[in-house]
Amino acid sequence: MYAPSLIRYGQTEPLPEPRMLRAGPLTMQYEHGFLRYIRLGNHEVLRLIYHAVRDPNWATAPMVIEDEIIDQQTDSFHVRYTSVCQNETVHLRWQCEIIGEPDGTIQFNIDGEALADFQRNRAGFCILHPIPECAGQPCTLTHPDGSQTVAPFPEGISPHQPFLNIREMQWPISNDGSAVLWFVGDVFETEDQRNWTDASYKTYCTPLSRAFPVLLQTGDTIQQSVELRLVGSFANPLDVEPNPSETALGFESKTLPLPVIGLGANPEALTDSAVHLLKAARFHHLRVEVNFQHHDWHGTFRKAVGDAVLLDLKLELVLIFNQLANYELYSFLKEPVEPSLVYSVTILSNFAKSTPATLLHEVTSPIRQAFPDAQIGAGTNAFFVAVNRQTPPLETVDFLSYAISPQAHAVDHLTLMENTTAQPDTVRDARHWTPNVHVSPVTLRPRFNPDATSDDADSTNNQMPFSTDPRQMALFGAAWTLASLKGLIQAEARSVTYYETVGEEGIIQGDFPSAYPNQFVAEAGMVFPLYWIFRFVNGFREGRVMPTTSSQPLKVEALCLQKDNKAVLILANLTDEPQTVSAPITRTVVVRTLDESSFRKACFSPESFREASGESLIPENEELLRFSLPPYATVFAEWEIRAV
Template identity: 25%
Template structure:
């Protein structure tokens, strides 16, 4: 998609925004971001985003008015979607009117069809918001500080708030809207969306249906004295352990040394005796490995895997075991799967692996960890994973997820108490899909990135290394004990299609040469951070318009962009 930047001047300051074929992004009023995004995706019955082919994308600008209209046809469905955005400056104020229309010519099922508003974190997190409900009543609440597992606000007709002096007024028509804390899925935003999750899903859209919605946003005020402060900080941190995730089909000798391996096995991931023998060769005689288990019958399967590992002379240092049913996502209110639950499998694992430390948590995303947190007093550590492409897959959205990682680590620490965080894969691609029937298979002919797939080419490219470096720095800042950045081979591997080490492989190699003691972490503004010891440094610039990673080792320097 072609992304274009636009500016409208008002008496209070400039209104800046990005437009890319039906999506309004990065809206700033007088230099303050007041809207992270406004889009109208159509989700299928498995929560996948339905593809679109743009028919027309018209933009007009004249005087105090800017207007765009994008018409697209849904992929594989005879339906047409139109998004119209009109922005008008009115003295020291501005008004944004967004209209959505969906014309269906054949029946199809959808979990969501309509506007999603993304509110930014900076200047919004923890601040007051006035909610106008559909019956006309108002309610004074706050945007959540700690990540909420469920929806913080329901039944939304309007929202009024103040972001660094800019007054915002949102009005919604055509559907019932509610809000969720998108940091649960690593998105750096709060999302106001339709349709309420408590309503039956999916909905069946009949032929001849014409869905329409309107959102009106009024902006006013002066941010001149209250904009976000520029951060210049420095502190001492320690690097987390860098590990590789392993399944049988990913077994290979990695091109770089790491701090160990995290093995996954269970009902749906079977290891043969030959696989265990290869594993022993890969990790070496004294190789460290953790074990993750997802099993349908915990009593018999955990004991059987423990016995087979012992027969091969393999003893995991850490073990996490979950019922297989918990590889899917559930709303905080349930209903939850029948017993045995996570606490039961943790106790069974402790009996089967008496020499190992036992972990608790989830083998999917932070979302599920936050919705089913491990109770105090159980487990020696906690675990979960993150992925950058649950809701959006463009480069800007992927980089924006890095802004949510500090909140994720902090919220997890609140739930974990003194138990350290030892994380699974923290990557751009998705390892498994808790929200639908499975991972999305990319279309080789498509020129766009997709959500909810394990095959994202950026993992092997420059952005994969930039993303991983930023994630490691945020993990170090939060005191995370370890995390997985890749696998020895496969879609999360460390070599490209020609067998050459990827930029991420070179990053992991560089991290291995840093001092093992305290390092210095310096932050320069919102987007730049530098991790250094006496002779080496990593500089990461997370600016979505020009992301860069600079690796310096003595007099040697490599720039990745």
């Protein structure tokens, strides 16, 4: 039997219990030492105030809280705790204090001491600003010398820091007032985290123009303070509109094409049962990386060709060149492959984060000759930031490509779900350069660290690599995938590629049990819940998308598809709490729910789950359908479209 926590999010540890705090007119959520969702009424003022220690590879050291004391009053609070940040190299202890006053002032103080010698890229505060409330708003910046400048929070994704050299910042949060952040102990600057598909702007300590990493010696100390205060007149502290108990869906009249959807290759041999399941999901293409830095690239490529033929898929080739690109391409083109099998070729470099013009000049023409029907593209194998800061020349290629992972900066459940809202912004901005945007691959965790300056600590034989996430096999993974797909599709990406075929980073476990049974609890033959997202969506290949809007996109998301006389609405609960959803659908639908009660059937008897007769749901007053979604559940509602 799978415990409810394993079914929901792939881990046995319970979720941290959030506590709601109030500082006068401000409400917020206190969780694991940090303040989240600081709101004035229903207006989000700040997304998160937190502190972190980043090592020379920009990895964040995990934090353990000790001696936590919370003194909570009706309109104020006082929190004190000790936290220890430690990984293979970092070891630092913080003494922390958070004070919330009845007038809406919040002060967060940290006093750190290095418990060992180590190097750090950053140690101290970060503040996240929400995109919807801040984008386009003017911000008054006070600099360390007392001078002031005014600049807006960027609406398009800013490739570089929009705000520099900050001591204080002030921006409007209502018609009558503003929020002010005041920093002590370091100089701050702001970056647009949508470059990494984080749904926030981040104001952080220590300008990147200063040399890093910095050596901290045992006994060295760090003191910082952040103060948030309100300026102006505000409503009574208790005049807060309650959160609506129901999420309302809306539908747009204009439909969009459904992009082609692919899957990443995996070195594991595909058995008959795996082939049967993967073919039933009707993907368009199989992604394979041919990295000429690896001596075994020939075998990787041949395996992928065989898998593509076996699965009746096209090939998405990603060619990653070294400095002898002409020779490497010559060697590659001697490999036997039917040219019509190749759907696309992405040209990348091991020596640049974004495809350089010189490489495109060398290899584009012979690749076109070898694969005349294939699309040729450029871009990056890493985050959107690489192409935003150095956009490759696109005059001689057909598309731009970049990868997505929601865990560049944080790994908690809330952040991952929040970050699905930033993915469409990257497609929107990329479409300013070319209408043909490919997102490949999309993974829960980054496959590698593009900013590492040294090797990360090796995983032991019984420890998962960082690229593996146990939420892949849980309901959480399906809900996240649906929210991600909806955003990328409605932003009009032309091609998207997710995950791998089998294994811990795939959509099914395959015929071998998990290699990390204590951390990734998946049995041989298991179908992961996110498999069902693709199986239903790809059932509408070459169909149309009816764009949806959600009144609470951090709680519930939806994707609606139609083809011929059939339609499906896929709903995902992005939270650990039950949700109710209303949709303006005027006909009876057949509903299948993927939740804790159906988990075993969906994962271990997939055909019986798909073929089982769903439950009929009848609209209320012939106007509205109301759905109940258990925690992290996905609902598939199908109906036939009446002929006009």
